[in-house]
Amino acid sequence: MNFFTSKFIAKVSVRNLFLLFLFVFYFNCTAQIAPGIEWRKETFSPRGLDGQLQTQQQSGEEWWYSLKNVLDAAGQHTAYVTSGYTGLVSTAATSVAAEQMYNEGPDSPYNPINSINFNYSTQPAGCVDRDYIGEHRTPVRGNIGLNALNGDMIYCKTKTVGALEEVIQDPQNLDYAYVVGVHQGVRPFKNKINFIPYNRTAASSNDNFSLTRLGVNNYFNNCGHLYVAKIEIVTGTVVWEGLYGYPDYLPSPLNTYECKSYGYDIIKSSNGNLIVTGSAQIINAEFAPEYPIILEIDPTTGNLLKKTILPLNNNNVLPLSNPGSGYSLSGVGRSLVEIGTSGNYAIACAYYFVNTTNEDKNNAFVWCVDQNLNPSNTWQDNPIRLAGNGPFNSNIWEIKYHNALRQLLIPVVSDCIGCSYAGHNSGKGKIYRYNDDGSLSTNGINPSLMGDINAFDLRIGVEETSDGGFVAVSSVRPPTADHSPPTATELGYLQHCPDLEFDVWDTDALVVKFTNTGALLWSKTFDIEANRPRKTPPEDLKRQECMYKITQTQDGGYTICGNSSGNFDDFYMAKLYNECNAQQSYTAGPNYIFDITSNTTWTESQTILGKIIVHPGVTFNVTGPNTIIRFADSRLTGIETNLTVMLGGQLTLTDGAQLAPIDNLVCQNSNWDGVKMATNPSAENTLLLFPNPTNSNFSILYNGTDILEANYSIVDVLGKELKSGVITSNVSQEINTTTFSEGVYVVSLTKNNKTFQKQKLVVLKH
DSSP states (O other), rough: OOOOOHHHTSSSSSSHHHHHHHOOOOOOOOOOOOOEEEEEEEEOOOOOOTTOOOOOGGEEEEEEEEEEEEETTTTHHHEEEEEEEEEEEEESSHHHHGGGGGGTTTTOSSOOOOOOGOHHHSSSSTTTTTTTOOEOOOOOOOEEEEOOOOOEEEEEEEEEEEEEEEEEEOOTTEEEEEEEEEEESSSSOOOOOOOOBSOOOOOOOOOOOOOOHHHHSSOOOOEEEEEEEETTTTOOEEEEEEEEEEEEEETTTTHHHHEEEEEEEEOOOOTTTTEEEEEEESSOOOTTOEEEEEEEOOTOOOOEEEOOOOOOSSSSSOSSOOOTTTTEEEEEEEEEEEEEEESSEEEEEEEEESSSSSSSSSSEEEEEEEESSSBBBBSSSSEEEEEEEESEEEEEEEOOOEETTTTEEEEEEEEEOHHHHHHSSEEEEEEEEEEESSBBBOOOOOSEEEEEESSSOOOEEEETTTTSOOOEEEEEOOOSSSOOOOOHHHHHGGGOOSSSOOOGGGEEEEEEEOOSSSSSEEEEOOOTTHHHOOTTTSSOOOOOOEEEEEOOOOOOOOOEEEEEEEEOEEEEEEEOOOOOTTTEEEOOGGGGGGOOSOOOEEOOEEESSSEEEOOOOOOEEEEEETOEEEEHHHHSSSOOEEEEEOOOOOEEEETTOEEESOTTSSSOOOOOOOEEETTTOOOOEEEEEEEESSSSSEEEEEOOOOEEEEEEEEEEOOOOOOEEEEEETTOEEEETTTSSOSEEEEEEEEETTTTEEEEEEEOOOO
16 A cells, blocks of 8 residues: 555655655555563562572572463453472482471381482582572472462462473363372372372272382382372362372282373363373383373362373384384373364374484374274374474474364474473474364465474473464574673583583573464564573573463463573563554554655555654644554554654644554554654653644644543633643644734643643744
């Protein structure tokens, strides 16, 4: 669209006309600008091991693995519920002494914690996070958190010795949430008397893992068990909790105890039950294979209804590089989703191979299972393998169902290095779309590309969006950032430590938005703090964020969660504004600056992204009864947007023309940075009159976000009111002064009968 009319072109020089044609050609477009950042919050566990309040530097490492919107009975978004873990520290004299805090008593097999796991003597002094100040790491604990809409922490409560990987709100009973993860003990975290039930059913509670019941004086393998709990959201109180695994308790209690299991994802199915996935051993050997496990659980009681494992090796689960003799050592169910309301489930699994090349150690697969949790015959290829042609390595952490498209969204890290758990991880981020029948969608772009991604702990989260598209989050090491090795001064006490993994430092959040056909709309990379310096430990040396999950909020924005590297890792959440400003058709200049360097008149409406600068000796006139120059909201776009009038420049609005923000029917509560005058460059919450002096008309504008509307009045030097009316904040209004005598007048703004702004207006007659 050409916004510049013949009237406008007639008033500019030939040189400026040429420049304007270039400007129109290059910068009038439907700009897909990423939304701005509404808030960023770094938090930590408020209480230490002794239950007392603690400071950030007293805390250990904290990670939020997941977040969900909390809705009330009216369907309104009221908070966020989060899950993850925290590794608090102890000031006990030795690590062995610190371990005793988790002593579950003489009749518990989890007594004491294996001291080898927390022995720092093999490391140079100070090289293990907290040891440099005489504190000792203790086993991590799984946390559930409740967070306000601005990211402030309402509570953070420990539920396990381990981690909580996922949390969901019960869609039928909104007062409750369900969590899944791992618990390394066998008694409740705070109650060391009872035992947590294992694979309980209506017929058997199986709640005793004592040494006596196990029939031994010792045990072979202390290990974690898949943990699920129902929790009251407002208080964080556990309603029921259970440990789960593949072996049954009664045939062999010791085998059950010594077989480790781990939970990664949980959903509530259309049949009303909980479906859980993770991994489990089936025999009690410390390094026995782990299988992807699927469980069905009664949400009211926690009773186990069904369980199954998926195979490690069959015709479809083999390494590409060596299908003849390579085999899978273990597999894990990372995520699951119901395929619509069909009762069939898609299970995202990672398999780890041996006897193969270095480029084919792990692959991402997706299984389809039926309502009995058995592999389904409805897919031609079951499971689906998601790996490139080489390198073959790929990994997967989440799968979602896109209800509008009736497709599976499958984010995969492909062509990856490391590509496992924490460590040196990098690869290509891809979002695949598969139809209900397991076929790859051929509509549009598939897979959708996120580009290079990398992080110490590398995952991709994905979510359907209200406009029919989808959005993904991960982590990236921006190529334009400073990735030079830290200096000895910056390293401080860490300078003599072994491998510090510099190549996964300086990572930022990456959010990418796609259309319903998989086309890229926008991509945004941002740090927890703009231009932050490295700081010697225990402050933030790594400048490292790892991001995991994303959710769309009711206002159209996006909230993400993960961890920062503050104080050796802190909880981190951030929210992006909605996209209404990002999806407008804009006029913008190079670097979002449009210079008015000669007398210029605009007669047609348009929308500006960035700054208009009126230079000295130049008049910028906007005219026409239907001419509205709208400006993008800098908060929502992350780009400063204003109209700056330099000293000696002049801005005039004539014949009813207006300056205004984006229409509220398009972007609710949108605002802009207003007019900046050289004599008052800040001008926020200020009454502006232009031109001033005037001879026939002037425009009034209140550059404010503190009010929506105000009453204005114009009085002469004798106090006689000549005009009055109502103005809207950040919307200009033209006032005719042809009936005014030459002289000085006072323009006032009032709200609730109180005057809060005054400016002198000079009227000249020629």
